[in-house]
Amino acid sequence: MSTTQSDRLRGLLEPLVAAKGLDLEEIELSKAGKRRMLRIIVDSDEGVELDACAELSREVSDKLDESDVMGEDEYVLEVSSPGADRPLSEHRHYVRATGRLVKFQLAEGGELIARILEVDDEGMDLEVPGVKGRKATARRIAFTDIAKARVEIEFSRKDKKEEEA
Numbered sequence: 001m002s003t004t005q006s007d008r009l010r011g012l013l014e015p016l017v018a019a020k021g022l023d024l025e026e027i028e029l030s031k032a033g034k035r036r037m038l039r040i041i042v043d044s045d046e047g048v049e050l051d052a053c054a055e056l057s058r059e060v061s062d063k064l065d066e067s068d069v070m071g072e073d074e075y076v077l078e079v080s081s082p083g084a085d086r087p088l089s090e091h092r093h094y095v096r097a098t099g100r101l102v103k104f105q106l107a108e109g110g111e112l113i114a115r116i117l118e119v120d121d122e123g124m125d126l127e128v129p130g131v132k133g134r135k136a137t138a139r140r141i142a143f144t145d146i147a148k149a150r151v152e153i154e155f156s157r158k159d160k161k162e163e164e165a
Contacts, residue, residue: 005029008069009038009111014064017042020056023092025082028074036075038064041082048081088149094119098153101129104141105148113152114139 009027017024017040026041040060042048057079064070064077088094088102097116104112114126123142130136 005069012063012067013040013060015042015132016059017056020052022048022056032076032086034074036070036073037078038075039078039080041080043082043096045092053079054080077155084153091119091143093119094124094143094149100123101152101154102149103152104146107145107147112139112141112142 006027006029009029010024013027014024020042022042023046024040025043026039028037028039028041030037030039030057040056042053042056059075060079061077088097094116098119099116101113104114106112106118112126112128114128117127117138118125123140123145125141126141128137128139
């Protein structure tokens, strides 16, 4: 997608998404056979429910039909929330991942798997799980020390709500 088309799409859609209390995370435009696929990824601190995606999809479709930003060619519109394994790149992503286990690729090399306990403007406090019966340890990491980060999927971890009950 050209930068100007991306900028035009973002300029058109960001106010619409923000009015719903959501963050516009990503806009992807790709070829899907003879058609084009426009994928819009939205998120919020509370997550995004399927009904909210469906409602936003209708509004985005109407907005795109009113404008010429997509041209005359056919396209398929998809509005969704980010997948569980999406990379963490923005401060708000780390805040939303508080309590989750994250795999960090460190800027100096190597990797670290730890649970995010708290996030501030400079970095975050982590709990590094103990290995072979050892206790977990605390660690602080600055955002500047992170090359990449991604949430690790945990199948056996209890939800916070379950733990509090």
